[in-house]
Amino acid sequence: MERVTPVSAVIETFNLSKVYEAALRGQDVHALKKLNLTVYSGEIFGYLGPNGSGKTTTIKLLLGLIFPTEGSIKILGSTDIGSAAVRRQIGYVPEGAYYPDFLQGEEVLRFYGHLYGLGGADLKRRIDHVLETVGMTRTRKRLVRGYSKGMRQRIGLAQALLSDPEILILDEPTTGLDPIARKEIRDILAGLRDAGKSLLISSHELLEVELISDRVGILSEGVLQTAGTIDELLTNRDVILRVANVSPETFDKLVAAGIEIEDRTEGEAALRVPDNVSVYNALDICRTANVTLMSVAPRRETLEELFVRVVGAAQKGDA
Amino acid sequence: MAAVITYLRGSWTIAVYTWREGMRKKTLIGFLILSVLVIFGSSFMTAFLTQTQIGDAETDMDVRLIKDICVYAISIFGALITIFISASVVPNEVENKVIYTILSKPVRRFQYLLGKFVGVQLIVIINLALMGGLFFIALYLKQNILPTLLLWSILLTYFMLLVISAFTFAVSCAATSAVLPTIAGLFIFITGNITEYLKDVWAKSGQTGQWFDEMIGQIAYGLYNVLPNLQNFSLRTQILHLQPNDPPRDILIPNLIAYGLAYALAGYIMAYWIFRRREL
Numbered sequence: 001m002e003r004v005t006p007v008s009a010v011i012e013t014f015n016l017s018k019v020y021e022a023a024l025r026g027q028d029v030h031a032l033k034k035l036n037l038t039v040y041s042g043e044i045f046g047y048l049g050p051n052g053s054g055k056t057t058t059i060k061l062l063l064g065l066i067f068p069t070e071g072s073i074k075i076l077g078s079t080d081i082g083s084a085a086v087r088r089q090i091g092y093v094p095e096g097a098y099y100p101d102f103l104q105g106e107e108v109l110r111f112y113g114h115l116y117g118l119g120g121a122d123l124k125r126r127i128d129h130v131l132e133t134v135g136m137t138r139t140r141k142r143l144v145r146g147y148s149k150g151m152r153q154r155i156g157l158a159q160a161l162l163s164d165p166e167i168l169i170l171d172e173p174t175t176g177l178d179p180i181a182r183k184e185i186r187d188i189l190a191g192l193r194d195a196g197k198s199l200l201i202s203s204h205e206l207l208e209v210e211l212i213s214d215r216v217g218i219l220s221e222g223v224l225q226t227a228g229t230i231d232e233l234l235t236n237r238d239v240i241l242r243v244a245n246v247s248p249e250t251f252d253k254l255v256a257a258g259i260e261i262e263d264r265t266e267g268e269a270a271l272r273v274p275d276n277v278s279v280y281n282a283l284d285i286c287r288t289a290n291v292t293l294m295s296v297a298p299r300r301e302t303l304e305e306l307f308v309r310v311v312g313a314a315q316k317g318d319a
Numbered sequence: 320m321a322a323v324i325t326y327l328r329g330s331w332t333i334a335v336y337t338w339r340e341g342m343r344k345k346t347l348i349g350f351l352i353l354s355v356l357v358i359f360g361s362s363f364m365t366a367f368l369t370q371t372q373i374g375d376a377e378t379d380m381d382v383r384l385i386k387d388i389c390v391y392a393i394s395i396f397g398a399l400i401t402i403f404i405s406a407s408v409v410p411n412e413v414e415n416k417v418i419y420t421i422l423s424k425p426v427r428r429f430q431y432l433l434g435k436f437v438g439v440q441l442i443v444i445i446n447l448a449l450m451g452g453l454f455f456i457a458l459y460l461k462q463n464i465l466p467t468l469l470l471w472s473i474l475l476t477y478f479m480l481l482v483i484s485a486f487t488f489a490v491s492c493a494a495t496s497a498v499l500p501t502i503a504g505l506f507i508f509i510t511g512n513i514t515e516y517l518k519d520v521w522a523k524s525g526q527t528g529q530w531f532d533e534m535i536g537q538i539a540y541g542l543y544n545v546l547p548n549l550q551n552f553s554l555r556t557q558i559l560h561l562q563p564n565d566p567p568r569d570i571l572i573p574n575l576i577a578y579g580l581a582y583a584l585a586g587y588i589m590a591y592w593i594f595r596r597r598e599l
Contacts, residue, residue, distance in 0.1 A: 063423045066598040084425035092423040098415035100340055114332040115424045117325050159420060 009074075010167050010198045011039040011062065016071035018057050018222075031057040033222040034071065039167075039200050044193045046213035047202040048303075050311055054222040055202040059169055062200075063092055076166060088116065091160030093153075095172040101145035105136060105155050108144060112159040130158040134188055150181030157188065168192060168199045174208050186212050210303040218307060220314035236301035239279045241271040242294040243286060250289040257281055272299070329426050330434035337438025341404050342445070350403070354396035354450050361388035362457045382461055383559055389454040390555045394476060396450065401443050401480045402504030405487035407497040408435050413599060414496075428595050436488055436587060443480050447473060458563060466563035471572065472554040478579030479552035483507050485586025492594040510542060511549035518543045547582045551575060 016035040022028050032054045039045045049055045060066045062073060064082045075081050076089055099108050106127060113123040131137045134154040139147070144155065153173065160168055173189065174182045182205075190212050193199055203209050209216060210230060217227035226233060245267055246254075255261065259282050260272040273282045279296075286293060341347065362385055412418040412435075421431060451473035458466040487504030494500050510517070517539040524536020552575060554567055561568070 060419075060599070063419070065419060065422060067596070087423065087425040090423060092420065094416045094419045096416070097420055098417055100336070100417075102339070102343055111332060111336055112420070112424065115329055115421060115426050117329070117425065156420075163424075 008041050009038045010041050010076055011037065011200065012074040013037045013058070013061075014072050014074070016058070016061060016073060017069050018054075018061060018066065019069045031222050032061070035219075035222075035224055037217060037224060037227070039198055040215075041166075041198050042193065042196050043214040044189065044199040044201060044212050046209035046216035047200055047219065048204075048206065048209060048216055048307060049202075049219035050204075053219045053311075055219055056171065057222075058219070059092075059171055059200075059202060062169065063090070088163045089166040091163070091165040091168045093156045093160045093168070093170045093173060095175060097156055099144050099152060099155055099159075101143065104141050104143055105147070105151075105158075106131070106140040108155055109158055109162060113162050116163045118162065126162055126164070130161045133161060133191070134158045135184065148181070150177050150184065153177065153181070153185060154188070157185070161192075166198060168197055170199065170201045172203055172205075173201060174203070174205050182208060206302075206304045206307055216303065218310045220311045223314065225310045225314050230303065233306055234301050234303065236275050236305075238275060238299045238301070239273040239282075240295075240297050240299045241273065241279075241282060241286070242268075242297075243271060244268045244292040244294055246291050247289065250285065250291060253285050253289070254282065257285060259285075326427075326430060330430045330437065333421065333426075333431060333434025334437035334441060337408055337435055338441040338445075341408065341438065341442040344404070344407075346403055347400055347442070347446070350396050350400045351446055351449065354392050355453060357392040357396070358389050358450065358453045358457060361385045361392075362461070382458075385457065385461065386558050387555075389457070390472070390553075390558055393447070393450045393454060393473070394479075394553070394555075397443070397447050397476060397480050398483055398504075398508045400446050401439075401484045402487050402501055402508065403497075404442050405439050405484040406491050406494075406500035406504055408439055409488070409491045409594075410494055410497050410500070418599060422599070429591055432492070432587075432591055432594055436485075436590070439484055439488065440481065443484060444477065447477055447480065451476075462563055464563045468554065468558055468561060468563055468565050468567060471567045472558055475552040475554060475572070475575060478576055478583075479511075479549050482547045482549065482579050482582040482586065483511070485583040485590070489586045489590040489593060492590045492597065507546070508549070511547050514543050514546055514548040515550065517546075547578075551578065 013035050016032055016037070017030070018032040020029040020031055035054075035058065037058070047055055047058070057066070061068055062075065062081070072079060073081050075086050078086050080086060100111075103111070109127045109130065110123065113119070113126060118126060127140075128137075131140050134157050136151065136154050136158060139151060144152065147155065157170075157173070160170075170189070174185050177185065186208060189199060189201070193212075193214075201209065201213065213230065215227065215229050216233065218225045240262075246269055251261060251264070251269070254271060258274065258277045260274065262270040262272050271282060273279050283293070285291075409418075409432075412421075418431075422428065451469070455466060455469055458469060483504055486507045487500050490503040491497065491500035520539035521536045521543060524539065525533050551570075554570075557565070557567060
């Protein structure tokens with residue numbers, strides 16, 4: 001199916017702040033500080049941040065489970081986020097939620113379907129559809145007790161899809177899953193995005209997020225530090241030169257020129273030429289010293305490196 | 320009208336789920352088994368005693384003993400089951416995050432609470448029916464008279480449990496675990512059964528002229544006026560001394576039901592007032 005280009009905002013927050021007031025003489029916790037976040041239609045937005053950065057607080061505010069201290073939220077153009085019409089358009093999968101293990105997968109979905117006001121043939125059709133979407137058709141009659149972690153996560157996803165919502169909010173959807181289950185969930189999420197859904201994924205799994213997100217936002221200390229497409233954010237593009245027959249003196253010259261030495265072994269090394277250093281300069285030094293050049297490859301900064309850099313800077317600034 | 324039906328249907332869905340889940344709780348099953356053992360045990364015990372005694376007077380004593388044990392068993396185990404389940408349904412759902420998946424759907428907090436409360440009542444009613452049914456059978460087998468008075472007693476016991484349930488539930492809506500609401504439920508059960516003593520404390524206070532004595536008296540008087548008098552719901556004396564098929568005497572059942580409902584409604588309103596702006 002053809003990708004839907006992000007066109008309009010489905011989630012917007014305006015100077016959203018949340019302060020948890022301390023009991024007795026404790027200190028108030030400023031969980032969120034003037035958050036301006038936008039999630040567009042048809043995109044996967046990766047919402048990243050370390051523990052305690054305010055990700056779950058944001059999600060709870062979006063769902064109306066807690067109330068903002070300041071600021072406002074607009075979902076699908078409506079500020080009445082508690083209304084049934086808006087709620088019907090949001091599917092939520094919390095992290096590690098419990099689904100009644102004495103029920104069959106299908107019964108769990110029937111319970112949640114009734115909460116949407118669905119019933120009869122309509123509900124049955126929806127259940128069939130979501131079970132197919134998450135690949136659980138064959139295990140629908142099994143008790144949740146016998147489900148693996150990955151299957152439970154898929155049932156969680158299925159209950160969130162029952163009303164065919166426009167927006168899906170997922171809290172750590174792949175945490176604790178094995179690589180195969182992760183891949184399966186990732187494929188399902190990408191499929192949902194391709195079907196036109198908008199997804200907000202809060203996660204610690206940076207590689208997973210990098211693989212499927214269209215845009216990411218990094219939250220730290222309750223502040224959205226940066227947000228944008230992966231290409232916009234991962235601007236640092238280094239070049240890696242794999243070389244051999246490098247003398248210690250040549251290494252010294254390379255380091256003096258601002259080149260980083262990685263994986264140094266006897267006479268061999270990977271030279272990392274940062275974005276701000278000319279690769280020709282590095283090549284000149286190597287040629288003059290008769291170094292054997294084995295390969296030249298561009299290397300983009302990973303999301304993990306960006307994350308560590310951004311969060312580290314935010315924490316230093318806060319300290 | 321359709322909107323009201325949809326609204327109530329959501330609550331009923333939650334109520335049935337609460338009931339199905341609650342009936343599987345090991346603690347509740349434990350209390351139920353214990354109560355059944357006590358009810359049957361009392362019959363066996365008196366059967367053993369009658370082998371060594373002869374005469375109608377002794378047999379009457381046996382039946383009275385069974386009645387006494389069973390009335391207390393139903394009241395105490397019923398209260399424990401009620402407190403345990405009322406105290407835990409909301410905090411447990413916050414802990415296992417089921418509440419997030421429910422309240423993120425088009426479900427109002429009032430609807431959710433109503434469903435939870437009705438679900439608790441289903442559990443309480445079924446357990447009470449089981450215990451009362453066993454007692455009813457045991458008594459019928461012993462006396463060969465349909466113990467209709469017992470049915471009235473069971474009905475009133477339910478309204479006592481409803482009051483306890485509503486207040487325990489209200490406290491649970493503010494709590495993060497079931498511990499505090501369980502303590503609150505036990506407090507209501509115990510103090511609600513000794514309100515007459517509280518009145519006595521107030522009547523006898525102030526005799527020493529000390530401020531502390533006065534204060535205790537005032538607290539006792541305040542509690543006497545605020546707390547429900549759960550003794551009003553007890554037909555124990557009548558069950559012990561009247562014929563099993565006698566109608567209840569000296570009480571107005573509709574008034575007692577209204578009294579129970581008024582307290583339960585107050586408890587439920589308190590629960591909603593706490594829960595409607597609670598941060599989850």
